[in-house]
Amino acid sequence: MKIPTATWRIQFRNGMTFDRAAQLVPYLKRLGISHLYASPIFTATADSTHGYDVTDANEIDPVLGGRAAFDRMVKALQEAGLGLILDIVPNHMAASLENAWWRDVIEHGEKSRYARHFDIDWSRRLTLPFLGDTFETVLENGEIGVKADPHTGKPALAYYDSFYPLTPESWQGREEEVLQLTDKAEIAKLHERQPWRLMSWRDAPRDLSYRRFFEITGLVGMRVEDPRVFDDTHRLILELVHCGAVDGLRVDHVDGLADPQGYLAHLRQQAGADCYITVEKILGKDEQLPTDWPVSGTTGYEFIESLSDVLVDGDNIRLLRKAYDEVKGKPVNMAAELRSAKLLMTDRNFAGEFSTLLRLAMAIARTDNVAIEEQAVRAALRELLIAFPVYRTYGTAAGLPAESNEMLQRVAEKVRTSANAPAPEALDFLTRILSGDVSPQASDEATHFRTRFQQLTGPLMAKSVEDTLFFRQNMELALNEVGAEPIPRAFSLDRFHSEMKTRLERQPDALSGTSTHDTKRGEDARARLYTLTEAPERWAECVARWRQMNRSKICQLDDGAAPKPAVEWMLYQALAGVWPPTLHAQDEAGLQALEERFLPFVEKALREAKLRTDWADSNDAYEKAVLDYVRHLLSPANQAFLQDFTAALQPFIRAGLVNSLTQTIIKLTAPGVPDIYQGSEALNFSLVDPDNRREPDFAALDTMLNGHETPETATEESWLSGRLKQHVIARLLHLRQQNPTLFRQGDYLPLTASGQRAENVIAFARTESDDALIVIAPRLVFSSLDGSLDQPDPQRWLETEIALPEGLANRRYRNILSGETISLTDRFPLDTVACSSSVILVSA
Numbered sequence: 110m111k112i113p114t115a116t117w118r119i120q121f122r123n124g125m126t127f128d129r130a131a132q133l134v135p136y137l138k139r140l141g142i143s144h145l146y147a148s149p150i151f152t153a154t155a156d157s158t159h160g161y162d163v164t165d166a167n168e169i170d171p172v173l174g175g176r177a178a179f180d181r182m183v184k185a186l187q188e189a190g191l192g193l194i195l196d197i198v199p200n201h202m203a204a205s206l207e208n209a210w211w212r213d214v215i216e217h218g219e220k221s222r223y224a225r226h227f228d229i230d231w232s233r234r235l236t237l238p239f240l241g242d243t244f245e246t247v248l249e250n251g252e253i254g255v256k257a258d259p260h261t262g263k264p265a266l267a268y269y270d271s272f273y274p275l276t277p278e279s280w281q282g283r284e285e286e287v288l289q290l291t292d293k294a295e296i297a298k299l300h301e302r303q304p305w306r307l308m309s310w311r312d313a314p315r316d317l318s319y320r321r322f323f324e325i326t327g328l329v330g331m332r333v334e335d336p337r338v339f340d341d342t343h344r345l346i347l348e349l350v351h352c353g354a355v356d357g358l359r360v361d362h363v364d365g366l367a368d369p370q371g372y373l374a375h376l377r378q379q380a381g382a383d384c385y386i387t388v389e390k391i392l393g394k395d396e397q398l399p400t401d402w403p404v405s406g407t408t409g410y411e412f413i414e415s416l417s418d419v420l421v422d423g424d425n426i427r428l429l430r431k432a433y434d435e436v437k438g439k440p441v442n443m444a445a446e447l448r449s450a451k452l453l454m455t456d457r458n459f460a461g462e463f464s465t466l467l468r469l470a471m472a473i474a475r476t477d478n479v480a481i482e483e484q485a486v487r488a489a490l491r492e493l494l495i496a497f498p499v500y501r502t503y504g505t506a507a508g509l510p511a512e513s514n515e516m517l518q519r520v521a522e523k524v525r526t527s528a529n530a531p532a533p534e535a536l537d538f539l540t541r542i543l544s545g546d547v548s549p550q551a552s553d554e555a556t557h558f559r560t561r562f563q564q565l566t567g568p569l570m571a572k573s574v575e576d577t578l579f580f581r582q583n584m585e586l587a588l589n590e591v592g593a594e595p596i597p598r599a600f601s602l603d604r605f606h607s608e609m610k611t612r613l614e615r616q617p618d619a620l621s622g623t624s625t626h627d628t629k630r631g632e633d634a635r636a637r638l639y640t641l642t643e644a645p646e647r648w649a650e651c652v653a654r655w656r657q658m659n660r661s662k663i664c665q666l667d668d669g670a671a672p673k674p675a676v677e678w679m680l681y682q683a684l685a686g687v688w689p690p691t692l693h694a695q696d697e698a699g700l701q702a703l704e705e706r707f708l709p710f711v712e713k714a715l716r717e718a719k720l721r722t723d724w725a726d727s728n729d730a731y732e733k734a735v736l737d738y739v740r741h742l743l744s745p746a747n748q749a750f751l752q753d754f755t756a757a758l759q760p761f762i763r764a765g766l767v768n769s770l771t772q773t774i775i776k777l778t779a780p781g782v783p784d785i786y787q788g789s790e791a792l793n794f795s796l797v798d799p800d801n802r803r804e805p806d807f808a809a810l811d812t813m814l815n816g817h818e819t820p821e822t823a824t825e826e827s828w829l830s831g832r833l834k835q836h837v838i839a840r841l842l843h844l845r846q847q848n849p850t851l852f853r854q855g856d857y858l859p860l861t862a863s864g865q866r867a868e869n870v871i872a873f874a875r876t877e878s879d880d881a882l883i884v885i886a887p888r889l890v891f892s893s894l895d896g897s898l899d900q901p902d903p904q905r906w907l908e909t910e911i912a913l914p915e916g917l918a919n920r921r922y923r924n925i926l927s928g929e930t931i932s933l934t935d936r937f938p939l940d941t942v943a944c945s946s947s948v949i950l951v952s953a
Contacts, residue, residue: 110383111356112405112618112853114845115777116146116194116784120626120802123158127178131185136811140790140835141842144192144356148626150179151345154203158799159626160196161361162203162328167345183354192356194385197346199339199372200365201322202227204329206271211329216274218304226338228320228330230465235305238313238326240268244300248293253307255290255299264288266300268307276303311725315460322365323568324458330564334367339375350380357385359408364390364500364567367560370401371505377403387620391571391592393499397615399512406619409784410592413623413635415608416772417588419871422642422889423600426585429642430597432649433584437675443596446582450573451495453719458572462565466490469558473542476551481538489535492524500567506556508545517543579629580717583679586686587638590629602871606859609873613780613857621781623772624789626802631793632786633831634686636772637765641682643891644760651757652681658750662741664734668721671734676715680739683710684754687794690762690829694751704743710796711739763898764891766828771871771886773834774947777841778875778884780857790838791831814839820928823946828898837947840925844951851877858917860885864909869893870939872911881917883950885939906939913937922950 117137119130130145137145149160152168160170169176186193206212210223218224219231229235240247247253247268255275256267264280264287265272279302280287290296300306308316313326320330333339349355358380363369369388377386386404392411398404434440455463470486473479497520502513509517521540524530541547543562547555579589612619623632630638641648656677664671672680687707692699715722715732722728741747769792777783786793788805791813795801813832817839827833845852855877862870869889875882893905918935926949933950 110385110405111192112385112849113144113192113194113357113782114849114852115142115842116144116620116782117142117790118146118148118625118784118786120148120159120787120804121150121173122148122153122160123802123804125173125804127174127182131182133807134185134189134191136807136814137191138189139814139817140839141846142191142785143846144194145186146194146359146784147196149196149198149361151198154205154207158802161198161201162205163198163201164203164205164208166202166342169345180354193354194357194359195346195349195355196359196361197343198361199331199333199342200362201328201330202342204319204321204327206273212274215305216276218276225332225335226341228332230318233318234303236308236313236316236318237273237305238308238310238317239271240307240309243309243312244307245297247307248297248300253296255287255296257288266296266303266307273303273305273307275299279303313461314458315464317461320564322362323572330365332367333372336375339372339379343376343379347379350384355384357387360386360388360404363388365564367564368505370399370503373402373404385618391500391567394594394598396499397611399503399510406616406781408625409620409622409781410590410625411608412612412619412621412776412781413590413628414593415605416623416775417593417639418600418605418608419602419775419888420636420639420768420772421585421588421600425645426600426642429645429648430584432645432652433675433678435649436652436678441582441584443582447573447578447595448495450577450581451569452491453577454569454573455491455494459565459569462561462568463490463494466558466561466565469554469561470539470542473547473551473554473558474538476554477548479538481535482532485532485535486538489524489531489539492527492529492531493520493536493539494562494566494569496520496524496527497566497570500570501563502543502566504543504545504559504563506552509543509559514544575629576717577719580714581720583675583682585638585641586630586679586682587635587641590635591625591627602859605871606857606873609779609857617780617853619781620784621776621779622784622786623776624786624793624795624801625784626786626798628801629797630683630686631795631801632772632789633765633769633792634794634796636768637761637794638682638686639768640761640764640891641685643764643889648761652678655681655750655754658753659738659741659747662738664737666730666734668728668731671721671731672738676735677738679714680711680735680742683707683714683796684742685758685761687796688755688758688762689794690766690792692755694748694755695745697745700743700745700751704740706796706800707743708736708739710800711736713797760891760894763828763894766898767887767890767894770834770837770947771888773838774841774884774886774949775871777838777845778852778882778949779873783842783845785838790835792834810835820926823899825897825899837926841949844925848880848882848951851875851880851882855880855882858914860914861912862909863912864907864939866893866906866909866939870909870911874917876916879952881920881922881952883911883913883917883922883937883948885911885937885948885950887947909939911937911939921953923953925949925951 150169150173151163152165152170153160154162154164169179202208204211210226214221214223253266253268255264258265258272264275322328333342366372387406387408388404390407467487467490471483474481502509502516504513517540521536525536542555542558574595575591578595716724721731791810813835817836823833855875858874858876860872860874862872869887870885871888872885913933913935921932923930930953
């Protein structure tokens with residue numbers, strides 16, 4: 110297996126094609142990338158912006174250039190010595206008429222060859238929740254009629270531009286008669302004869318006959334646990350692996366599968382031992398990948414979360430929380446807020462999935478002659494789902510593995526002793542089903558229940574935490590990230606070091622990311638916002654002043670002020686994170702460009718919070734009031750605020766840039782394979798998608814990389830432009846290529862700092878045989894950066910030094926950032942290092 114030394118994620122579509130990607134290969138080679146890591150490339154819906162809505166898993170999308178252009182890109186990569194990793198989507202496909210398999214299922218129902226490719230409940234008609242209202246209403250309004258499908262000529266129920274094919278039994282032999290139907294009652298009867306039924310999209314959360322991806326009804330779950338389905342959906346994927354075009358696979362949403370371990374074992378068997386495989390998997394704190402998964406690791410969300418232990422001021426964050434509580438008007442009980450979000454998701458957004466589980470549980474009760482009230486089982490199931498602390502367990506038909514069973518018992522005990530404890534007998538009944546303690550007659554039903562339960566806990570967690578709670582509670586936006594824990598916790602370097610040791614032991618070849626196409630904000634925005642924990646009282650004073658300056662734009666609506674103080678806090682913080690470091694208050698074009706990006710984010714944030722507006726039922730008056738407030742903030746006429754904001758932001762910008770470089774250096778030197786999201790080798794101040802999927806300026810990046818081979822003194826301009834970050838990345842990536850064993854297998858050794866500024870530095874070493882790398886980087890430097898970034902002040906590091914243990918001491922090293930060679934004893938004094946600089950020493 111060829112383990113990458115560094116990956117570079119590219120987002121295809123929206124103008125990015127294979128031929129354009131091939132033109133980037135020389136740049137990636139210069140940067141030091143070993144593998145291009147591609148977003149999904151298979152044919153997707155016509156308007157897809159991301160490729161996860163696959164319509165044909167065995168065709169490379171013509172929109173991207175098709176197979177011929179793909180082969181040209183592969184040739185360019187291989188001639189440059191680079192590999193290719195593909196993002197594959199086994200969990201779902203597009204529930205779209207563009208999908209020939211799905212269309213065939215609509216037309217032929219259970220008789221379709223693909224009827225069991227999709228995860229459909231065939232005990233009832235297939236639901237198609239794509240109407241704007243109920244079938245009866247749209248029929249009465251004349252929005253549905255019988256027409257010939259323009260592509261096939263066959264009769265179809267036409268709803269605007271969508272033509273739903275009629276099952277042949279309902280029209281063959283009387284085609285002309287059917288096509289002439291105008292009587293609404295007859296059209297309704299025709300609809301009743303189909304193996305499917307059209308319904309309102311609003312009814313999908315409560316009444317859906319197929320498993321969907323999270324809440325997205327346009328994405329239908331696949332049954333890849335069936336060997337025939339696996340073969341049909343992986344034919345081209347495996348061909349590309351076996352012919353050498355593709356070196357690795359990234360498995361999207363592995364937790365959505367019925368049996369992740371079984372799928373991965375089959376994928377490994379089919380792809381071969383040399384294929385590098387990672388999985389998109391959200392790990393809870395202290396949770397590890399199952400040891401029997403034949404993969405190199407995760408895509409790295411847990412690595413993002415671990416960096417907060419380095420860059421958050423654990424002593425001062427309580428003051429930021431206090432200031433936020435005062436703005437909200439009461440202390441935030443995050444445990445209660447998490448419960449509230451999970452209740453909303455369980456009772457509303459996933460009501461249909463919940464009802465399915467309840468129905469299965471009661472069927473098992475009848476099979477096993479368990480006398481139990483449905484209401485009691487409902488309450489117990491609800492509490493069990495809400496209490497689940499991780500994405501899922503990994504039970505199969507054989508029951509739960511030991512680790513999963515231990516998790517289940519801990520959760521059950523927590524529920525049993527909670528304030529909302531359900532009837533004990535109902536809770537015990539559900540835990541018996543999940544652990545497989547049922548009669549042989551009920552074993553198949555229990556397996557089905559267990560699978561559905563496990564496929565629900567992940568989406569429930571994701572939508573409750575990442576897409577609800579993290580938009581409701583905004584004390585520190587940098588912590589509201591995919592994979593992060595919502596409950597307040599302590600932050601410490603010791604824990605970071607411990608996690609890196611575990612990472613080296615458990616998944617040394619996993620990806621280590623800092624930005625992805627799914628992160629809530631770019632890595633450099635997050636790095637900047639971490640600095641708020643270093644100056645919480647200063648930040649709170651700024652927010653109070655800005656709120657006062659813009660108070661005239663607050664609207665009083667029937668349901669309260671718009672925006673309320675807590676939303677104002679969020680807006681100012683989000684704006685601080687996204688603000689370009691060189692944007693000035695008088696730059697009208699720059700302000701306009703920022704507004705065009707910021708307004709869609711605000712709309713999304715308000716709707717994801719699901720408090721006063723929602724995706725399903727938008728509150729137009731409220732949204733308009735908040736968006737008008739934001740427009741006022743960014744109006745060139747609002748100079749008093751803009752000048753105050755930009756001036757107050759400067760120390761946060763400077764400290765944030767230091768954080769950016771520190772987290773980058775850690776990513777490139779700690780255990781794991783560094784993954785660079787397109788353009789993030791410079792500065793990435795993006796917001797949540799779609800903003801984070803914008804195409805970077807590749808020509809500018811290529812030009813800026815010039816001269817990276819020669820160490821140079823950092824300047825204010827090189828910090829602010831991202832050039833310094835890019836050049837450091839290039840030097841470290843080339844070092845990784847020269848020393849792959851050191852970075853992949855080398856021990857991780859935390860180093861101890863002492864002296865006046867011991868808390869302002871992180872230090873560790875990587876050692877393998879006679880090779881050694883020492884990494885020293887600044888942290889928590891907000892109060893130390895009084896001036897510009899290019900004016901080092903050695904006095905700040907007086908009496909601060911790093912102790913070097915035997916094996917690292919009394920050796921010569923080369924500083925790859927400065928180029929100088931130095932000899933060290935058993936101590937490394939930092940009084941010659943600027944507080945904004947990092948030191949990376951490799952044994953000479």
